[in-house]
Amino acid sequence: MLTIGKLGEAAGVKVPTIRYYEQIGLLPEAERSSGNQRLYGRRAMEQLAFIRHARDLGFTLEAIRDLLSLSDRPDQSCAAADAIARAQLAEVESRLARLIALKAELERMVVQCAGGRIADCRVIEVLSDHSLCAHDHLSVPKSVDASLALPASTSSSN
Amino acid sequence: MLTIGKLGEAAGVKVPTIRYYEQIGLLPEAERSSGNQRLYGRRAMEQLAFIRHARDLGFTLEAIRDLLSLSDRPDQSCAAADAIARAQLAEVESRLARLIALKAELERMVVQCAGGRIADCRVIEVLSDHSLCAHDHLSVPKSVDASLALPASTSSSN
DNA sequence: CTTGAAGCTATAGTTGCTAGAGACATTAGG
DNA sequence: CCTAATGTCTCTAGCAACTATAGCTTCAAG
Ligand SMILES: [Zn+2]
Ligand SMILES: [Zn+2]
Ligand SMILES: [Zn+2]
Ligand SMILES: [Zn+2]
Numbered sequence: 001m002l003t004i005g006k007l008g009e010a011a012g013v014k015v016p017t018i019r020y021y022e023q024i025g026l027l028p029e030a031e032r033s034s035g036n037q038r039l040y041g042r043r044a045m046e047q048l049a050f051i052r053h054a055r056d057l058g059f060t061l062e063a064i065r066d067l068l069s070l071s072d073r074p075d076q077s078c079a080a081a082d083a084i085a086r087a088q089l090a091e092v093e094s095r096l097a098r099l100i101a102l103k104a105e106l107e108r109m110v111v112q113c114a115g116g117r118i119a120d121c122r123v124i125e126v127l128s129d130h131s132l133c134a135h136d137h138l139s140v141p142k143s144v145d146a147s148l149a150l151p152a153s154t155s156s157s158n
Numbered sequence: 159m160l161t162i163g164k165l166g167e168a169a170g171v172k173v174p175t176i177r178y179y180e181q182i183g184l185l186p187e188a189e190r191s192s193g194n195q196r197l198y199g200r201r202a203m204e205q206l207a208f209i210r211h212a213r214d215l216g217f218t219l220e221a222i223r224d225l226l227s228l229s230d231r232p233d234q235s236c237a238a239a240d241a242i243a244r245a246q247l248a249e250v251e252s253r254l255a256r257l258i259a260l261k262a263e264l265e266r267m268v269v270q271c272a273g274g275r276i277a278d279c280r281v282i283e284v285l286s287d288h289s290l291c292a293h294d295h296l297s298v299p300k301s302v303d304a305s306l307a308l309p310a311s312t313s314s315s316n
Numbered sequence: 317c318t319t320g321a322a323g324c325t326a327t328a329g330t331t332g333c334t335a336g337a338g339a340c341a342t343t344a345g346g
Numbered sequence: 347c348c349t350a351a352t353g354t355c356t357c358t359a360g361c362a363a364c365t366a367t368a369g370c371t372t373c374a375a376g
Contacts, residue, residue: 003373005322015323020364035372037323046286054285056295058260061363071282078279082271085281089264096257099250102216106247113240121236123243124229127212128204137214161342163353173354178333193341195354219332 001039004030011048018048026051026065059088101137108134159197162188169206176206184209184223217246259295266292 008015021027022038027047030038040048047068054064063084070081105126113122126132166173179185180196185205188196198206205226212222221242228239263284271280284290 003323014365016365017363019324024363033372035323037372049288050286053288055363056288057263057285067282067285070276071286074275074277076276078271078273078276078281081276081279081281082268082273085264085268085271089261089268092257092261092264096254096261099254099257103247103250103254105215106243106250110240110243110247113236113243115236115240117232118228118234118236118239119232121239123236123239124225127215127225128208128229130207130211130214161353172334174334175332177355182332191341193354195341213332 001031001041002045004038004040007040007045007048010045011052013048013052021048021051024061026061026068057088058092059084063088098137101135104135105133105137159189159199160203162196162198165198165203165206168203169210171206171210179206179209182219184219184226215246216250217242221246256295259293262293263291263295 002010004015004018007013008018018027019038022029027044030040030044033039050068050071051064054067055061059067067081067084070076070078109123109126112126114120118124160168162173162176165171166176176185177196180187185202188198188202191197208226208229209222212225213219217225225239225242228234228236267281267284270284272278276282
């Protein structure tokens with residue numbers, strides 16, 4: 001039985017994050033010691049590692065919640081799990097496409113600036129006028145909108 | 159003089175967002191009509207368009223705040239502005255690198271799943287064990303950490 | 317037995333907005 | 347001129363996924 005600190009260390013997850021996961025019901029309520037401290041066994045370890053890995057791959061907590069509950073039913077079809085993974089892949093691909101456009105536009109502005117006064121700064125100029133941009137880099141269309149953010153990739157370990 | 163609705167329409171920014179920008183001091187307090195409604199002139203229009211464009215390129219509001227105040231001092235060196243843009247480029251490049259790794263890993267898991275029962279699902283297997291991953295896709299090193307999220311790219315216009 | 321680290325709960329802050337309530341302003345139509 | 351519809355006002359709360367703080371209790375080492 002591990003304390004929360006040891007568990008966090010083992011799984012590469014910060015202690016408050018573990019408590020947060022429990023609070024939102026992503027992890028089951030932990031057993032408690034006589035002195036009211038959380039205690040974890042192998043099962044909790046595995047679940048937390050699963051969560052951590054899925055977060056690293058960019059899955060939302062909601063998706064992870066679903067994946068966890070699926071993984072509890074080994075005999076069912078994995079179609080739902082695969083669908084979640086494919087959706088995540090699509091998400092990543094769409095972000096990727098957008099970032100590639102952003103990168104091109106940012107490179108253009110940085111390269112074009114000769115580095116004089118603000119009045120002649122290409123960076124400021126381009127930001128003032130999108131028609132100076134080579135291509136689109138537009139805001140994302142509504143359908144793709146929700147949860148675009150890369151899960152605040154909260155620097156690794158404990 | 160435009161009302162806030164017209165301004166939002168013109169700049170492709172939602173009305174509450176404009177009020178929010180004023181609230182956090184990114185836009186100056188607007189003039190008011192006799193009936194206490196905000197009125198905007200050409201200057202506000204340009205500033206808002208600048209903000210919108212910079213947001214589209216992924217700059218944080220903090221960075222935009224700095225860029226705006228720089229653009230108010232046309233005679234100064236543009237080194238600071240260029241530095242902000244280069245930092246943003248670096249940000250984008252780092253996210254890009256990470257997303258490329260994620261994409262590869264997600265593709266691998268999706269492709270490898272034969273689609274049977276959960277017990278044999280490659281998606282679940284891989285999530286349970288990072289050593290099944292081909293490469294790193296690790297959480298971002300501490301230094302690059304803050305504000306990794308793509309500015310919740312809150313679908314364009316008004 | 318004492319001390320310091322680790323744990324506990326509860327609350328608030330982060331980013332960049334978005335949504336709602338309830339009141340006032342403006343404008344178009346009859 | 348009155349009314350209804352829309353627009354705007356302020357204020358507050360909510361989203362994701364944590365992180366940080368305060369003020370306590372418990373535990374392990376010496
Ligand atoms: Zn410049
Ligand atoms: Zn542009
Ligand atoms: Zn599968
Ligand atoms: Zn992995």
